[in-house]
Amino acid sequence: MDIRSNRRDADGQSVITANRLLDGITVWRAADGSWKERITESAPVSNTDVEDLLSSLQGKAQELGLVGVYGVQVQDDTDGKIIPVTSRERIRAFGPSVHPEFSPL
């Protein structure tokens, strides 16, 4: 996966994302291990743990029906809202900015 999406600070937090194999839709990993279309339902993981989690999930992508599992750093101090730090991942999370009606939220 692209280096820009994997940019992570040591003390930050990340959520885990992928695209669904069958329809390509962006999904985010929730605390119970299920995959949701809304980033609001995802569970941030500390960046110290994220690599281990990723490597175990990447091995299971096929059985989970996913393509390209990777971690996305999210902003601190957003009053509990989960907002990726990069523009790219914000657009993946919130949908194309030019068609707000296509947003998963």
Added chain:
Amino acid sequence: MSTETMTRAEAAPAVLPVGRYGYDQIDRTFLRERIEQFRDQVNRRIAGDLTEEEFKPLRLMNGLYLQLHAYMLRVAVPYGTLGSKQVRALARIAREFDKGYGHFTTRQNIQFNWIKLEDTVAALEVLAEADMHAIQTSGNCIRNITSDEFAGAAKDELLDPRVHAEILRQWSTLHPEFTFLPRKFKFAISGSPHDRVVARFHDIGLIARPGPHGRPVFEVFVGGGLGRTPIVGVSLRDDLPEEDLLAYMEAILRVYNAHGRRDNIYKARIKILVQALGTDEFRRQVEEEFVAMDRARYRIEPGLVEAIKARFGAPAFAPAGEAVAVLAEDRRRDIAFDAWVRTNTHEHKAPGYISVVISLKPAGGIPGDATAEQLDLLADLADEFSFGELRVTHLQNVVLGHVRQDQLHTVWQRLSQAGLGTANVNFITDIVACPGLDYCALANARSIPIAQKLSSRFANLELQREIGDLRINISGCINACGHHHAAHLGILGVDKRGQEAFQITLGGSGEEDASIGQILGPAMAEDETVDAVSRLIDLYLVRRENGERFLDTYRRVGTAAFKDVVYAPA
């Protein structure tokens, strides 16, 4: 290839599509087989028998990308010409498999941004029913061959390039040696001295003209390209006879295939090879290959050209009659119509006819997007007014090639009712923009919102007319799908530590006077970029001399003054 085409061409279908090559049973069987093959591959992927790494090249060969939010399907429009039935098939795909839109691109393709893997085969079946496909729209092969949107219509055209585009298409489709080139390979072909195909920014650009005994000759540009390393193609020869067209193309491809770097994608394009060897040495090697090859095998006999031509439907033009006078009167009566005719039409070679450019750039809109309903309307208008034929332009608009002048007012009214009557072709709001970060997995920044902001800011038509011809192109990353280097004013999205920023380039052109836009200075935020464009326009309006376009003023005045208005503290 030639003998096969010959025998196939003799079995011409009863009703020929105007402006396109009529498929026969062999073409249709081939497409069906490809779909079955892909169906099997998709099923194996879903069952887990193919990994993503194994499947990716297979789906890309069928035009299926994985983007930010979904899969994207890119459909080829060979030499940019579509029949009304095909346009309706595209509308159906937009409606049934996408979110109601298609996006026309700078390579005369159309993209659908919300396709599901599990629906892809069904979508390809809809395409195949209309003699369309998504093959060769991705991967390191010879891509869709683009051509002049006014082919077969323009008054300034010397010959219709689409017959030779078709010959090249047949030669390149699944050519065994050319399906795994070092990198993708793009052809454009035109039959007009006025370059409307960006010939000089293609791997190979061909400009055809009539030669001795009425047979065409070609000027051959090679090694042009945009992307990370923008280069204006060099003229390899000016007088390539028609009969040697395929042999010479094959010779160029062989030299490239032999030398082209497969170890470094940034160095793999033919443009890098031509630069590394130098034009003279590259030409020498091509000539050497050319004289050594079995030219008879590739020779294009006049009979072959005639046979291919015979599979193209030709429009049956009616006599001009009163058409010219009627149009003149309609223009006198209706000022808004007159303004649209001035910007959105192009002179036709047949008396009483005219070509129409339908702008897909409404004020504040998304450049190149068409809704399913608009596509259906375009199909209806093509049937009623232009022999069932529609063209896609590399500037993300569409063209009705052959409209009778006395029907133009009706066409305009119908277009206007559907939001397709914007009179801005070649103006500042006729912006080209790639999908950018709103969809594209490779993007650094969004292209569409900045296009929309500029389009809204300059929406006033009077102001646009005052500014005159100005080409703004926007790419969301250095791949340059939006041709920003070839724009008078280009905008390039860059990544600044995960945030979007934009560079401005000035002075590019994709036409006969091809040049590469130069970076004006450091990247800026989106709103700053929009303001910077305004200041550049203001400066141009102050500094321009009699009738100069923005590009002319920039070339005369030089970079410094333009740089100052953007970066110097007020």
